[in-house]
Amino acid sequence: MSLINETHNVALSSWVESANQDGCDFSIQNLPLAIFRRKSSNEAFRGGVAIGDQVVDLKSLSDSGVLSGLAQQGALACSQPSLNKFMSMGKEAWSALRLSLSRALRTGSDVQQQISTCLVSQSEVEYSMPCHIGDYTDFYTSIHHATSVGKLFRPDNPLLPNYKWVPIGYHGRSSSIGISGQQFHRPVGQLKAPEADTPILAPCKRLDHELELGIFIGAGNNLGEAIPITEAENHVFGMCLFNDWSARDIQAWEYQPLGPFLSKSFASTISPWIVSMEALAPYRASFTRSSEDPQPLPYLSSEQNSQHGAIDIELEVLIQTEKMRASGQPPEKIANSNFIHSYWTIAQMVTHHSVNGCNLRPGDLFGSGTQSGPEPEEAGSLLELSAGGKEALTLSNGESRTFLEDGDTIVIRGGCRRKGAAYIGFGEVTSTVLPANS
Amino acid sequence: MSLINETHNVALSSWVESANQDGCDFSIQNLPLAIFRRKSSNEAFRGGVAIGDQVVDLKSLSDSGVLSGLAQQGALACSQPSLNKFMSMGKEAWSALRLSLSRALRTGSDVQQQISTCLVSQSEVEYSMPCHIGDYTDFYTSIHHATSVGKLFRPDNPLLPNYKWVPIGYHGRSSSIGISGQQFHRPVGQLKAPEADTPILAPCKRLDHELELGIFIGAGNNLGEAIPITEAENHVFGMCLFNDWSARDIQAWEYQPLGPFLSKSFASTISPWIVSMEALAPYRASFTRSSEDPQPLPYLSSEQNSQHGAIDIELEVLIQTEKMRASGQPPEKIANSNFIHSYWTIAQMVTHHSVNGCNLRPGDLFGSGTQSGPEPEEAGSLLELSAGGKEALTLSNGESRTFLEDGDTIVIRGGCRRKGAAYIGFGEVTSTVLPANS
Numbered sequence: 001m002s003l004i005n006e007t008h009n010v011a012l013s014s015w016v017e018s019a020n021q022d023g024c025d026f027s028i029q030n031l032p033l034a035i036f037r038r039k040s041s042n043e044a045f046r047g048g049v050a051i052g053d054q055v056v057d058l059k060s061l062s063d064s065g066v067l068s069g070l071a072q073q074g075a076l077a078c079s080q081p082s083l084n085k086f087m088s089m090g091k092e093a094w095s096a097l098r099l100s101l102s103r104a105l106r107t108g109s110d111v112q113q114q115i116s117t118c119l120v121s122q123s124e125v126e127y128s129m130p131c132h133i134g135d136y137t138d139f140y141t142s143i144h145h146a147t148s149v150g151k152l153f154r155p156d157n158p159l160l161p162n163y164k165w166v167p168i169g170y171h172g173r174s175s176s177i178g179i180s181g182q183q184f185h186r187p188v189g190q191l192k193a194p195e196a197d198t199p200i201l202a203p204c205k206r207l208d209h210e211l212e213l214g215i216f217i218g219a220g221n222n223l224g225e226a227i228p229i230t231e232a233e234n235h236v237f238g239m240c241l242f243n244d245w246s247a248r249d250i251q252a253w254e255y256q257p258l259g260p261f262l263s264k265s266f267a268s269t270i271s272p273w274i275v276s277m278e279a280l281a282p283y284r285a286s287f288t289r290s291s292e293d294p295q296p297l298p299y300l301s302s303e304q305n306s307q308h309g310a311i312d313i314e315l316e317v318l319i320q321t322e323k324m325r326a327s328g329q330p331p332e333k334i335a336n337s338n339f340i341h342s343y344w345t346i347a348q349m350v351t352h353h354s355v356n357g358c359n360l361r362p363g364d365l366f367g368s369g370t371q372s373g374p375e376p377e378e379a380g381s382l383l384e385l386s387a388g389g390k391e392a393l394t395l396s397n398g399e400s401r402t403f404l405e406d407g408d409t410i411v412i413r414g415g416c417r418r419k420g421a422a423y424i425g426f427g428e429v430t431s432t433v434l435p436a437n438s
Numbered sequence: 439m440s441l442i443n444e445t446h447n448v449a450l451s452s453w454v455e456s457a458n459q460d461g462c463d464f465s466i467q468n469l470p471l472a473i474f475r476r477k478s479s480n481e482a483f484r485g486g487v488a489i490g491d492q493v494v495d496l497k498s499l500s501d502s503g504v505l506s507g508l509a510q511q512g513a514l515a516c517s518q519p520s521l522n523k524f525m526s527m528g529k530e531a532w533s534a535l536r537l538s539l540s541r542a543l544r545t546g547s548d549v550q551q552q553i554s555t556c557l558v559s560q561s562e563v564e565y566s567m568p569c570h571i572g573d574y575t576d577f578y579t580s581i582h583h584a585t586s587v588g589k590l591f592r593p594d595n596p597l598l599p600n601y602k603w604v605p606i607g608y609h610g611r612s613s614s615i616g617i618s619g620q621q622f623h624r625p626v627g628q629l630k631a632p633e634a635d636t637p638i639l640a641p642c643k644r645l646d647h648e649l650e651l652g653i654f655i656g657a658g659n660n661l662g663e664a665i666p667i668t669e670a671e672n673h674v675f676g677m678c679l680f681n682d683w684s685a686r687d688i689q690a691w692e693y694q695p696l697g698p699f700l701s702k703s704f705a706s707t708i709s710p711w712i713v714s715m716e717a718l719a720p721y722r723a724s725f726t727r728s729s730e731d732p733q734p735l736p737y738l739s740s741e742q743n744s745q746h747g748a749i750d751i752e753l754e755v756l757i758q759t760e761k762m763r764a765s766g767q768p769p770e771k772i773a774n775s776n777f778i779h780s781y782w783t784i785a786q787m788v789t790h791h792s793v794n795g796c797n798l799r800p801g802d803l804f805g806s807g808t809q810s811g812p813e814p815e816e817a818g819s820l821l822e823l824s825a826g827g828k829e830a831l832t833l834s835n836g837e838s839r840t841f842l843e844d845g846d847t848i849v850i851r852g853g854c855r856r857k858g859a860a861y862i863g864f865g866e867v868t869s870t871v872l873p874a875n876s
Binding site: 134135137138140150160162165166168169170171172173174175176178184185187188189190192198199200201223224225226247250253254255256257258259260261262263265266267294297298299352353355356357358359360361364434437 | 606637638685692700704736793
């Protein structure tokens, strides 16, 4: 079965002119969803679809009577202040709404006039969390990240024996996940210097970003019913950019034996737009294991997963310090990577997560884990870029960084680019470190 | 300030006669809350208060017009199918409802007739989750459990260096938490025998219970605002019994470096009744550290915490195998313990959890961690009782157990007992292991 349908046709253009510009994140082949309202208004938050520099208000669209059938039911579900209902409706509904929107927004559409009244400029809107996240799980799918970080702790034995068999993950904190634009106070916690006898309570000194992708669960499963890998992606609603802030010094002292806790739970930030798995279809890639590595166990293997389990998503991390902001200097790139390097696929994450019978619910979020590539400049965290804080990065304005300072903003951008397919942008996630609360 | 008020008076009796019987869990001094409805009915779930063998239906009570002021607002909030709203109202509201209920249910109450119409027999009801649990955090507060389990993995170094400084905790899975009566399939997962080269996918062979208390957060805090220890208990709504099921073989293979994941997320079971912190006031005890141990850091210390940070709650674990059930044999005790042995207090858990700015929300659940006492028979898990699976327990009918078998039911009971105070029972949490799904 081909994953490609008429919505992916690279020749499609939109009557929303801004969507047709080169490099626009939100082409008519993309159509990501968010929850939005007009800035500083008392409007109810509701679902919207990005097209060029506009948002199609799905509440207005649902009220307009332009859509019908499953697409209309989907738009109605998206009229609520969270996408959980729509997520729970499953792939057929997601696909029906996407197809209707693609047709309605195309050049030559016969409903252009009605849809025009549903548009709001992105410059006029603010975003909210796209859904209620019941549980958040963070995976650890970059073998390059796992190896680099492992080297810092265990130079002779960087990668633990389970890594190549188990899609390692751990439960995260959902309450502190915020939307792009999030500002958060530098966390305070117990720190113990290697040479000190006792810990102290102090603001984190080794504050770090983590370049991740977020994966939203759509339709859930019942407790006790594992999701086979052949059905795994039917449960995936879409993807966003994700910055999983980390306090490395708090983490080093607290994490044994039960894993990271307060080093992670002070803030995590997602981008507002969720790109559907359908929009990403042209960027699927084969998933293979090096002959030196073990093949995944049978429950984590399928023909489909081998053929197009991977996804080619380009990622970059930028920093804007307070000094850069004051002098009008835009964010500066410090790393780039690609999700194609992931050692485990999304289907493998879903299937592994549920193999014990664990129930996933609509709106649950997976973090992909820090996406570092094989090259040093493809590291998804400052811990790696600064070799554990030993080698400072020098920025173009002369400033340097090992870890983040107060006032620093981290921006993550991502998108899919290939000849013969439309560019699919993720937009960006940006967030800023405030000083510790005293 | 004394924690004791008129609701604790041991001389109080209720016109609901069953509440006055010796050893009744739900005396008039207790008044725990649950969410219930009549069994197999289509009624909406709503809040109820236990008194003797009855439930006071808080929806009926709220409709009756008997209460007024904050107590009535509280009862109204409890008319919903979850207690989150009432939890968010804070200590003053919880206390007002408790006082009104205590007065209304006392012998000689002038509203006995009206309240009588709000009673439903506990034998006729079924329970639902008491609230929506946003995030679930599991702590590790028993130094005896941490030491016993640590010995199995690291005989020379059982307790890690951070244990006596950090109230160790980790994020858990909220979706798979169920109410007493939960039946769950033995989890399947990756297992690797020590001598094997590669893991296999198979049903867990080392399935275990964990004797814990659950702690519900009432009023939350804003992201970025730590909760000082002097205010910590104002944020705690109450406690229940908690069985945090664990798959020891899955855990051993998966847990490094990010902690337990699928070994925990297949099921966890809570008792239906939440006992308020106010009901537990007569059982508070001083919290001290042995002179060999470090004193807690200042943010984890307060006069109040030293004076009555601990709570004297007796706990016991019982097993009923399929064979016992078939022959009509009641559950048989395999361990008893007491929450007073906890190395960290509830206030310390709350304050530590929020010291990094992490926001707690009404309905969030903390697990206390397995509550093992200092003696071998006070172990809160089979892992400890069987010395890591090496020494089987012999049951009175001749059966033996190292870990749990299909059809086994584990019952946890708890209560507070002291001369000069009323018995405060927690009821029980019971759950049963079903065979693995093939």
